[in-house]
Amino acid sequence: MTPATAENTVKCVVWDLDDTLWDGTLLEGDELHVPDANRTLVRVLDEHGILQSVASRNEPGPAEDRLRDFGLDTYFLHPQLGWSAKSASLRTLLDLLNISADSVLFVDDSEFERAEVARELPEVRCVTREKLHELVAGGRVLPRQVTADAARRREMYQAEDRRRGHEETFQGPAEEFLSSLGMTLRVRNATEGDLDRAAELTRRTHQLNTTGITFDRDELAELVRDPGHRVIVAELDDRFGTYGTIGLAVLSTGPEWTIRLLLMSCRVMGRNVGTALIAALARTAAAHGARTVAHFRPTDRNRQMLVTYRFAGFAVVSRSEDRVVLTMPEDRIPAVPGYVRLVTDDTATVLSRPTQEVTR
Template sequence: MPAHPAGDTDRAAGLEEPSAATDARPIKVIVWDLDHTLWDGVLLEDGDVTLRPGIVDTITALDRRGILHSVASRNDPDTALARLEKFQLAEYFLHPRIGWGAKSESVAAIAADLNLSLDAVAFVDDDAVERAEVAFHHPQVRCFHPDDAPSLPDLPELAGARTEEAARRRQLYREDLVRTRAEAEHEGPRPEFLASLNMNLLVHPARREDLERLRELTLRTNQLNSTGHTYNLAELEECLRSDRYELVVAELSDRFGSYGKIGLALTEHIGDRWLVKLVLTSCRVLNRGIGSILLTVIANRAVAAGARLQAEFVETGRNRPMYVAFRLAGFRPAAESAEPTADGRPVILERADTSPVPVPAHVTVDDRT
């Protein structure tokens, strides 16, 4: 579905409407305007505004799929938030930006607050000028007119997932807000704060009921993804059945609650050689060091098995944090490989050290593999 076609007013203004018709990259958050978009009317002028038809159904349907929502609106913050509370919608919107600044700045700030890239963002606004302003500064953002809102759940890029984590995603992000506030209020060094979280990393063999979530992780995870490759359910089921491959799941919890299933590792066993085909962890744990800890778990199991441990890495332009995680876990380019470059060619990394790796003290690992 394209962004809403330009009307006579838009053409008279010389605006070129951005199109979202051919972009199938998953959208992870929708940023909504309020006046004449979420509701009919202008709140500060009309007072008694009403929700546009179909808006609530769209928001709740996408929320169940794990699609997040936020707000970028030129409005009085207290008045607008009070009206969202009255409509019982305030809880759906994370990091709302309500004020008088540019919408492009608000959209960028929301993406940063959610630790999402701008190409995972959609923007809905009735004003063609506002859509054009956002598209000019952030061409990777998909822009829509509110008339398109009832049909948004039909878009493949908003298919989301039907998993426990998807249904709880908004709550998981709200728990992250509590963690962020706690860290901001902590007066000691950061390692001391991390230790106070009492993090527990559970690593276990994948089960059939985990596969939909693992598929979702391969689609959604970019920064902490060793190759950028995605896997469909059939491919994951094949790996699960095969004696040649080992597929494990990582789950994380701390004193604030569960992060859910946040990572996976797929290792191919070739004689006494273990080759990590894919390892990834959710961007929500980017600052917890979990990527290198998961690699450490694999490394220590390889040491115990007397196996040679290697891993494939493909530079995607966005996954440098995962390469750093490999380095922290003791991996270096194998003798036959060079440093990763952005040409899409796989590089073989190897951990030549055959001694066990200590797990950082701020995380307890429960390895059930």
């Protein structure tokens, strides 16, 4: 199967069921069968980070039972089963998945249903299952590159649903809620396998980003090989699953370790793990006999990151029109918040680490 060009990449495929995902009509008591080509395609789409759901005129219970019987139920997020217009089902999915209509492929055997969706949601691409297979084979659907995070995108959505349900029912202070998540932050040197996701983070993350500098994959690879630089990635897990790679730091090293870029994915906004990442960087620098310096370039969206630096103990040493330079006093290296467990690669030589930090 051929990868898609960037402009044609699809984020979600929404399947009808009767005579589309499976052969036969459930309500008519037909013997249902999922073609092997459809089974394979569902798996391939999932492995390439393309979300999938269902919009079908069927009773929820029996339809869900059959999806479970076929071993396909876990692939589909928020199945829309019932008697609403298909366009209404798709609007619900767009809201639940937080994606745009132009990133969705709707697959249905019924010309009437495709026309109804095309009229109400003209940005959604509406196709038959035969056309879907043709588009995939022709390189119009699958992304060219699949990061580790993309390959588990569906699982991360499912984990976030469980997490949101817990948050909605939790009663207590914010810090108790954070403690209840059981978060583990893993901070390590980037490897070859991290570079696509790291480059993606520099392109997509604007709010929780200290300088707005972007790096492509080749530039990051060069920095990884450069003994005068460190490229650091941070991964976050909790009791509900993984958030994936959510943080990136690019540092120049020497007598001072300067954080040229620090960013956090918006998917962890509100988890307050920025201080733990900064603590890991400052402790590693101290272990190498260096003090930590940070650069901040203000934009119209990133003031929160300057607040994060100041809260972590950085002091401003100079300001210009386009840059703030901060330094971490040697006696002010921040403690790791009690609600997150920190696991690092190379802070073994740091003395008096807090008990929640683990060094591999």
